[in-house]
Every structure is written in C-alpha cells, then in structure tokens.
Amino acid sequence: MTRLLFDNVTKSFGATRALRGVSFEAKPGSVHAIVGENGAGKSTLMNILAGAVKPDSGTITVDGAPHTPKDPQQARDAGVAMVHQELSLCTHLTVAENIVLGVEPSRFGVLNRRAIQETAQKALAEVLPQTPGGDDSGGITPGAKVSDLPPSARQLVEIARAISHPACRVLVLDEPTSSLTSHDAARLFQVIHKLRDKGLTILYISHFLEEVMAIADRYTVFRDGVTVASGNVADTSVNDLVEKMAGRRGEEVFPPRTKRSPGEEVVHIEHLAGKVRPVDVSLSLRRGEIVGLFGLVGAGRTEFFRALFGLDPIKNGSIKVGSFLGPASPSTRLSQGVGLLSEDRAAEGVALSLSISDNIVMSALRRLSKWGFFLPKTHELEASRWVERLSIKTSDATLPVSSLSGGNQQKAAIARLLCRDVDIFLLDEPTRGIDITSKTQIYKLLIDLAAKGKAVLVISSYLPELLGICDRIAVMSRGTLGPLHEVGGLREEDLLREALGA
Amino acid sequence: MNALRALAKKPWFGPLLALIVVYLLFLMWTPDTFARPITLITMARQTVVVGTAAVGMTLVILLGGIDLSVGSLVALTTVITARLLQNGMSAASAAMVGIFAATAIGAINGGLIVGLRVTPFLITLGTMSILRGAAKGLADEQKIDAPTRGLEMLMTTGPNRSWMIVPPGVWTTLLLAGIFAAVLHFTVFGKHAKAVGSNERTARLAGIQVGRIKVYTYAIAGFLAGIAGIFELSTLTVGDPTDSIGLELSVIASVVIGGGSLAGGQGSIVGALLGALLMTVIRTGSTQVGLPNWVQEILTGAIIIVATGIDSARQRKPA
Numbered sequence: 001m002t003r004l005l006f007d008n009v010t011k012s013f014g015a016t017r018a019l020r021g022v023s024f025e026a027k028p029g030s031v032h033a034i035v036g037e038n039g040a041g042k043s044t045l046m047n048i049l050a051g052a053v054k055p056d057s058g059t060i061t062v063d064g065a066p067h068t069p070k071d072p073q074q075a076r077d078a079g080v081a082m083v084h085q086e087l088s089l090c091t092h093l094t095v096a097e098n099i100v101l102g103v104e105p106s107r108f109g110v111l112n113r114r115a116i117q118e119t120a121q122k123a124l125a126e127v128l129p130q131t132p133g134g135d136d137s138g139g140i141t142p143g144a145k146v147s148d149l150p151p152s153a154r155q156l157v158e159i160a161r162a163i164s165h166p167a168c169r170v171l172v173l174d175e176p177t178s179s180l181t182s183h184d185a186a187r188l189f190q191v192i193h194k195l196r197d198k199g200l201t202i203l204y205i206s207h208f209l210e211e212v213m214a215i216a217d218r219y220t221v222f223r224d225g226v227t228v229a230s231g232n233v234a235d236t237s238v239n240d241l242v243e244k245m246a247g248r249r250g251e252e253v254f255p256p257r258t259k260r261s262p263g264e265e266v267v268h269i270e271h272l273a274g275k276v277r278p279v280d281v282s283l284s285l286r287r288g289e290i291v292g293l294f295g296l297v298g299a300g301r302t303e304f305f306r307a308l309f310g311l312d313p314i315k316n317g318s319i320k321v322g323s324f325l326g327p328a329s330p331s332t333r334l335s336q337g338v339g340l341l342s343e344d345r346a347a348e349g350v351a352l353s354l355s356i357s358d359n360i361v362m363s364a365l366r367r368l369s370k371w372g373f374f375l376p377k378t379h380e381l382e383a384s385r386w387v388e389r390l391s392i393k394t395s396d397a398t399l400p401v402s403s404l405s406g407g408n409q410q411k412a413a414i415a416r417l418l419c420r421d422v423d424i425f426l427l428d429e430p431t432r433g434i435d436i437t438s439k440t441q442i443y444k445l446l447i448d449l450a451a452k453g454k455a456v457l458v459i460s461s462y463l464p465e466l467l468g469i470c471d472r473i474a475v476m477s478r479g480t481l482g483p484l485h486e487v488g489g490l491r492e493e494d495l496l497r498e499a500l501g502a
Numbered sequence: 503m504n505a506l507r508a509l510a511k512k513p514w515f516g517p518l519l520a521l522i523v524v525y526l527l528f529l530m531w532t533p534d535t536f537a538r539p540i541t542l543i544t545m546a547r548q549t550v551v552v553g554t555a556a557v558g559m560t561l562v563i564l565l566g567g568i569d570l571s572v573g574s575l576v577a578l579t580t581v582i583t584a585r586l587l588q589n590g591m592s593a594a595s596a597a598m599v600g601i602f603a604a605t606a607i608g609a610i611n612g613g614l615i616v617g618l619r620v621t622p623f624l625i626t627l628g629t630m631s632i633l634r635g636a637a638k639g640l641a642d643e644q645k646i647d648a649p650t651r652g653l654e655m656l657m658t659t660g661p662n663r664s665w666m667i668v669p670p671g672v673w674t675t676l677l678l679a680g681i682f683a684a685v686l687h688f689t690v691f692g693k694h695a696k697a698v699g700s701n702e703r704t705a706r707l708a709g710i711q712v713g714r715i716k717v718y719t720y721a722i723a724g725f726l727a728g729i730a731g732i733f734e735l736s737t738l739t740v741g742d743p744t745d746s747i748g749l750e751l752s753v754i755a756s757v758v759i760g761g762g763s764l765a766g767g768q769g770s771i772v773g774a775l776l777g778a779l780l781m782t783v784i785r786t787g788s789t790q791v792g793l794p795n796w797v798q799e800i801l802t803g804a805i806i807i808v809a810t811g812i813d814s815a816r817q818r819k820p821a
Contacts, residue, residue: 311706334709342707351701353767362697362708365690372690416708 002061003028003201004080004170006227009058011044018044020225022058026218028169031192031202033212033233036222036245037435042174042205045222049172049203050082051075062170073102079169081162083176089146089154089161096120096142099161117142123164126198127156127191152184159191163200171195172203175433177211181296182500189215207433209238221245245436254468255444258451262471263287266424266455267338269308272317277303279479281317285424290446290456291484292466295476295499301459302343304476305426309333309340321424334363339422341413343429343459349413350401357383357397359412363420386415391441407438414442425449427458431465443469463492475499513761514773516812520759520805521780528787535790546672547657549775549782551576551730551737553675555749556756556774557682558608558726563757564686565719566699566766567622571611572727573749574633577742579604579731581637583653584646584741593651600735601728607633608724612717630750637743646741656736671733675775678726683771695719699766752781755802759809780805 004026011019019041026032036042047053048060051069060067062079069075072082089098096116105115120142128140140153149157155176162171173192177185192215196202206212212219213233220230221244229244267285272278277300285291293301306312308319310329319327321336328336342348350359360383361368368374368382383397390411394404401412410430417425427446431439446456446469460466466473472484475498482498509515529536555572562569583600587593607629614625656671666673686692694715697705706712735741758764759780760773781802788798 309707329711330706331709331711340707342703348701348703348707351697351704351767354697354700358693358697359704362693362705362710365693369690373688374690374693376687420709 001027003063004067004203005059005061006045007059007061009045009048009055009060011048011053011055018225019048019055022222022225022227024220024227024230026170026201026203028201029196029199030217031196031204031215033216033219034203034205034222035207035209035212035219035241037437040222040245041225042222044225046082046172046174046205049075049080049170076162076165077167079165079167080172081165081168081170082172082174083155083158083162084174089158091145091147093146094142095124095140095144095146095149095157095160098146098157099123099142099164101161103165119164120160123160124157126163126195127160152180152187155180155184155188156191159195163195168200170201170203172205174205175207176204177206177208181298182496183296185211209241212241213238242436254465255440255447258447260288260450260471262289263453266322267308267457268320270318272304272307272319273315274300274303274307274312275315277479278307278476278481281476281481283474283481283484285455285457287423287453287455288450289471290450290458290469292470292473293457293459293476293481294461294463294466294473294495295459297461299476299499300479301476302428303479304481305340305428305457305459309338309426311340334420334422337423338426339363339417339420339424340426341417341428341430343432345406345409345413345433350409352402353400355398356387356392356394356401356404356412359401360386360397360415360419363416367420382419383415386419389418390415390445405435405438407434410434411438411441414445423454425454425456425458427456429459429461431460431462439465463495466495467492513768513770514776516809516816517760517773517776517780520809521776521783524780524783524787528783528790531787532790536787541786541790543659543668545779545782545786546668547737548786549778550657550671550675550733551746552749552752552756552781553775553778554678554730554733555727555753556760556778557675557679557771558723559753559757560760560762560769560771560774561682561686561695561719562622562723563754563762563764564699564766564769565695565716566702567615567716567719568626568754568764569608569611569720569723569727570623570626570750571607571629571633572723572730572753573746574630574637575604575607575724575727576731576734576746576749577744578607578633578637578640579728580735580738580745581641581646581741581743583732583735584648585640587648587651587653588646593653596651597653597732600732601725604728604731605721605725608727609717609721611724612720615720616713616716634743634747641741641743643743645743648741650736650739653732653736654739656733671736674729675733678729679771679775682722682726686771691715691718696767699768701767752778755806756781759806761813777809 002025006022006024009019009022022045034042044053048055051071051074067078069078090101099120100116105112105119124140124142139149140156146154146157162168176188180188192202204216216233219233221228221241223245263286265284265286269281269283272281281304295301303312307314310327310333314327321338324336346352357380361379368378380397387394387397392408392411401409404412430442450456467487467490470487472486473490473495474484475482475495477499535541555576559569559572579600582603583596586596586599611626611629615622657669659666659669694710697710698712698715702712734745738745756777757769757774759777760770762769762774784801784805785798788801
C-alpha cells in the first residue's frame with residue numbers, strides 16, 4: 001500500500017536541472033527520511049509538494065489521486081501539510097489563532113470562537129504529551145501568545161496547525177530539530193512517533209543522520225536531483241548514508257590532523273557574565289590552536305561570543321585581548337584583531353542585497369582606501385582574490401551575495417574576516433546548514449589558520465566536527481563554561497553528558 | 503548592445519526613460535511653447551529646491567531611514583536667513599549661518615534617532631512639527647520681508663549673465679549632486695552608509711560605527727535642506743514660516759521614483775534628480791496644456807505608483 005508516490009519527477013529552472021528524476025514511495029504510518037546535501041533537490045521537492053512550483057514532467061499521487069496543487073492551501077486540502085525550517089507563525093497572535101489561520105471557522109465572516117477553541121484544543125492534544133496535570137505542556141495553551149513561547153514550543157504549535165486540517169495525511173518536516181535542544185528534540189520525536197502510529201505519513205528532511213537513524217523507518221537519498229537509494233533504516237548505517245549522499249566515504253570529511261604547537265596566550269577571560277547569559281565564563285585561548293565550545297541550544301555560547309565581541313553588554317568579569325583589558329565595541333575589537341562570524345547567516349552574517357565584493361571588503365575599507373577615498377576597482381580586485389582563495393562559486397564578484405548557495409555565502413562571510421586580517425577568530429556554527437563540500441573546505445581553512453598561528457574559537461553543536469578539528473573542547477551548560485579538555489581520548493558521550501548537566 | 507544592456511541595468515534608467523517619454527508627449531501637444539529654451543530653464547529652476555533636498559534624502563533613504571522634517575527645515579532656514587538679512591548681515595554670511603543651523607538640526611535628528619533608538623519616521627515626524635513651530639515663532643507668525651542683498655541672483659541669470667544658460671542655483675544643485683554621487687561611490691563613508699542600509703546587523707558585526715554613520719548622514723541631509731532653503735528664499739525673496747508644507751512628500755517621491763527603496767540599501771542620486779525633474783515637467787506641461795490642478799495631482803500620484811510598481815517587478819524578475 002502506498003500513501004505518497006513520486007514517479008520520475010523532473011524540474012528545471014532555466015539551465016539548472018534541480019530535479020532530474022525523482023522516484024520513491026512512502027507508506028502510511030511510517031516516518032520516511034529524505035537526506036541529501038544542500039542543493040541535492042530537497043527544497044524543490046518540498047516546493048512541488050506545497051504547490052509553489054510545478055514539475056516539468058512525472059507524476060505525484062497521494063493515495064492514488066494525482067497531486068497537482070496550485071498553492072499551499074490546495075496542498076493542505078489534498079492532505080499534504082508542511083512545517084518549514086524557518087517557523088512561519090504570526091507571533092502577535094495566540095496559539096489558537098495560529099492553528100486555525102486561513103481556515104478560521106466562521107459564519108458569514110464572523111469568527112466562531114468556540115469552534116476555534118475546540119479545533120485548537122484537539123490539535124494541541126495530538127502534539128502534547130498526555131501527562132495528568134499537563135506539566136510538560138511548556139506553556140502551550142490555546143490562549144497563549146506565540147511570541148511568549150520558546151522555539152521548541154512554537155514548533156509544536158506549527159505541527160498542531162499542520163495536522164489540524166481534517167484531510168491531513170502527509171506531514172513534511174524540514175530540518176525540524178535544527179534549533180532545538182536535545183531534550184526538546186526527544187519530545188518532538190515522541191510526537192512524531194505518536195502521529196505515525198495514528199497512520200500519518202511523515203516526510204522527515206534532515207542533515208542530522210544520527211537523528212534519521214533514530215527516528216525514521218525508511219529513507220531516500222537525494223544526490224544532484226536524483227533519488228539514488230531508498231531502503232529500510234534498519235538495514236543501513238550513518239557511514240553508509242554519507243557514502244550514498246556524497247558518493248564517497250564519511251571519514252574523508254575531516255582533514256588529517258597535523259601536530260600544532262600553541263603559542264602565547266591572546267585571550268584571557270575571567271568570570272565573564274552578561275545580562276542573562278553567559279553566567280560565568282573563564283577561558284584562555286592561545287595562538288595556533290582551535291578551541292571548540294560545545295553545548296545545547298540556549299546554553300549561552302552565542303551570547304558569550306556577543307559579549308566578548310562587544311555586541312551585548314557585560315555585567316561582570318574581565319576580558320583581556322592581547323594587551324587590551326576591558327570591554328570594547330565591535331569596531332574596537334576588530335582593530336584589536338578579533339573577528340566574529342555570526343551563527344545567523346541570512347540575518348546578520350552577510351548583507352544579502354550587497355554584492356559579494358562589498359560583503360568581503362566591508363571590514364577592511366580603511367586599509368583599502370586613502371583619506372577616506374578609494375577606487376571601486378581595487379575592491380573588486382581584492383574581493384576576487386578571496387573568491388579564488390576560498391573557491392567561492394561565482395562567475396562575478398559584483399553579483400549580490402544572495403545569488404550564492406548557503407555554503408558559499410558562509411565562505412564570503414569568512415572571507416570578510418580574512419580580508420580584515422584578524423588574528424582571533426570567533427566562529428559561531430560555521431558549518432551549520434551548508435553542504436559537505438563547503439564544510440570540508442572550511443575545516444581545512446581553520447586548520448590552515450591555526451597552523452599559521454591564528455587563534456580559533458569555534459562554537460558547534462555537531463560533536464564529530466569539534467572532535468575532528470579542535471585541540472581542546474569546553475562545554476557550556478546553563479550559561480557556565482566548564483573546563484577545557486584535551487581532545488585526545490575524549491568521547492562524544494562524555495561531552496554530551498556534561499552538556500546535559502548529567 | 504552590451505553597453506545598452508548595462509545602461510538599462512542602472513537604477514536611473516527607468517526615470518530617464520519616463521522623463522523623455524513624458525517630455526515628448528507634452529512636446530507633441532504644445533510644440534511651440536514646450537521646446538522654447540525659456541520653458542526648459544524655468545523647469546530647471548523650479549526643480550532646484552526639491553532636487554537639492556532629494557540629494558540629501560537619497561542618502562537618508564539609502565541608509566534605511568526617512569526624514570519627514572525636510573519641508574519644515576527648509577522653511578525654518580528661510581526664516582533664520584531672512585531675520586539675519588533684516589538685521590543687516592551680508593547675504594553670504596546670512597546664508598552660511600542658515601545652512602550651518604540646518605546642518606546642526608540634521609545632526610540632532612540623527613542623534614535623537616541613534617540615542618533614543620526610535621524609528622526615523624517617528625523622530626522626524628516630531629521634529630517636523632517642532633521646526634515648523636520654531637519657524638513661526640522666530641518669524642512672529644508672518645512673512646519676513648527682508649532685503650535680499652543679491653541673494654535673489656542665485657535663481658536668475660539676469661540680462662548680462664546669459665552665458666550661464668541656467669541660473670547659478672541650478673549649477674550648484676548639479677555640482678552638489680555630482681559631489682554626493684561621488685561620495686557614495688568612492689568614499690568609505692558612502693560604502694558604510696550603504697552597508698548600514700542594506701543590513702544594519704551585518705554592518706555592526708563588520709565593525710562599522712553605525713551610530714556615527716547615521717548622525718553624519720542626517721547632518722548631510724540637513725546641510726542640503728539648508729541649501730534648498732537658501733534657494734527657496736532666493737526665489738520667494740521673503741522668509742516664510744508657512745512655506746514648503748508637504749515638500750517632504752515631493753522629495754521622498756523624487757527619491758522613490760529615482761529607484762530608491764524605503765527598505766534601505768538602494769538609492770540613486772541621479773535617479774532622484776530625474777524624479778524631481780519628472781514631477782516638474784508634469785506640473786509645467788499640465789499647466790501649459792490647460793489641465794486643472796487636480797488632474798496634475800492625480801497624474802503625479804499615478805507616476806509614483808507606476809514607477810515603483812515597474813521597479814518592484816524588475817527586482818522580482820529572476821536573473
């Protein structure tokens with residue numbers, strides 16, 4: 001029996017062939033994982049299912065009926081609902097208002113408040129654990145304002161909204177855990193299993209293969225717009241999936257370790273505290289080493305970087321950068337040789353509407369000008385040097401940075417730090433949401449930087465990555481940074497346990 | 503062919519095309535008056551005040567801001583300068599003080615926006631009213647009839663200066679436009695302003711001193727509004743506290759017709775000047791062919807909507 005069937009679906013955008021032949025089937029009552037690198041065609045597949053894009057050829061059927069929606073509403077009516085990576089709730093409205101958004105029960109245009117309440121209540125019951133007393137609801141009540149809820153709760157509301165439609169048969173989740181802590185992720189998995197057991201088909205799109213192994217029943221691998229493999233999760237392994245995704249073995253992702261010898265101390269922090277987070281951070285960073293910061297989402301790692309870089313106020317503690325003591329603004333930090341790469345690439349890391357060139361030289365304009373004047377050509381020359389050095393894939397550095405793929409945008413953001421010639425790199429989730437090729441290049445770059453005597457401090461929520469490239473790792477938990485551990489002999493389980501505070 | 507395509511990509515290409523089309527339209531309608539040099543010179547002269555203020559507004563809008571106080575500031579400048587002339591100051595000194603005061607007021611606009619962290623719309627809505635009130639108070643709520651001491655020469659060519667073709671005020675506007683277009687393209691300040699308008703968070707992260715850039719930009723806008731005020735005084739030959747009401751809307755419209763985006767990060771000084779000129783041509787042309795005032799207003803409004811609509815469609819078109 002088949003719930004959802006893709007038969008040789010293709011789609012081209014101009015000269016780009018996004019989907020070159022997608023065929024797979026998903027059964028009712030199963031979690032079906034879709035994995036693949038960025039650009040493999042997963043988002044095009046989503047857009048086709050949601051009705052935002054029409055396929056060029058091939059057929060899609062839902063329970064045997066052809067699925068050809070013109071917009072998301074028609075897709076929902078046909079039983080296919082999406083939960084997007086960037087949550088799309090209206091934060092000023094209440095939970096109940098969001099759940100019924102677009103399908104408000106009404107009579108002659110007047111809202112039926114009781115029906116709204118009932119629909120919301122029913123949908124929420126599906127996604128909240130049935131503990132008597134309802135302690136684990138996390139504040140999700142129909143009347144709660146969405147802006148008062150944490151991201152994990154918002155996600156559950158979004159799922160509730162998706163399944164509140166009576167026709168809902170296929171639920172598509174796009175990177176649902178990317179902003180969740182592991183506790184919240186575990187709760188989400190319970191909800192997913194509950195929905196599966198009710199007979200829903202769940203398409204689960206994720207970069208986290210360990211997660212796929214844990215939650216999915218079946219998988220389909222996308223590579224370059226083609227479905228290259230499908231099968232039972234029980235019969236595969238993470239390494240096997242990586243191999244299918246990339247067409248090569250997983251271990252090659254991390255460049256070989258070279259012996260590094262750390263030099264003088266360049267950053268010394270004692271008992272740093274911000275307004276809410278961090279609570280207590282002490283850390284010493286030396287030239288020529290890569291130090292990793294692990295922790296759950298919300299532990300305060302990003303806030304620590306922002307306080308250190310002068311973006312957020314400091315409540316307590318001391319920071320010493322080189323010979324400079326005390327707090328400083330971002331522009332002063334840059335002149336002290338500190339550079340920060342933001343975790344939020346689209347909103348902060350790059351200015352999307354500016355050109356690649358403008359983004360790269362943005363921090364180095366003083367160096368590239370005289371008396372405040374410059375020739376645009378010098379910028380483009382300087383930028384094209386970095387485009388080449390970091391193999392940023394573009395034909396023209398004067399194009400807007402938004403024309404690049406995620407991984408290449410990230411490389412442009414890193415190029416800005418290199419162009420400014422900073423000595424101390426604060427990198428916040430440098431490889432989040434980017435393809436494996438770009439990841440490998442970034443790892444290699446970080447190792448080169450350390451070899452050249454730069455100091456690198458990197459935040460990551462992906463342990464294999466930290467263990468693969470760092471010299472020392474510290475774990476942040478509830479705003480407090482633990483001691484630094486040498487990487488040799490360090491196990492993932494130990495770090496995870498420390499992060500969970502167990 | 504490639505050069506043509508490159509030209510078509512320029513933000514001011516649309517307004518230039520619109521200007522040519524509208525001009526030709528009126529030329530066909532009234533060939534004998536619309537082609538006369540005097541009509542052209544008059545239109546250039548009538549564009550000077552809006553045009554100069556639009557150069558400043560382009561910078562503000564590029565920065566992601568807005569300045570609603572520009573009309574009040576122009577009126578206040580005419581009043582300050584007229585008062586000084588009345589008290590016997592020379593034309594040059596009075597104009598200089600007027601422009602300096604406008605620059606300082608612009609800087610205060612910027613300072614309030616940065617210091618209070620309130621959106622530019624609200625701050626300048628407030629200063630729009632404050633400056634208007636200040637102008638009326640300073641002028642005792644009436645026009646100041648002061649000796650212009652040669653200031654009126656800015657807006658005329660006079661009998662023995664016909665070699666100038668257009669009045670010095672027009673040349674000054676073009677010069678200022680050229681200078682600030684160069685500031686945008688060739689200076690660190692211009693680049694920083696564009697970066698702030700494009701994404702303020704990224705700019706801060708990249709070490710740009712966002713607050714300082716904002717104060718500078720609003721100060722420049724004030725400086726240019728001050729110069730526009732001197733041009734206005736030179737045209738009116740009186741200091742008028744109730745002058746230029748609603749000017750800010752024409753100025754903003756010029757910038758937007760010229761390819762500026764109220765979301766920030768986009769704006770063209772050449773485009774803004776063309777936008778200002780386009781509105782003058784519509785006004786003059788309508789008068790020449792005998793269209794009533796209300797038709798002119800509808801036409802101008804329609805042009806704003808059509809221009810921004812076309813621009814938006816062009817942006818959405820995939821590359």
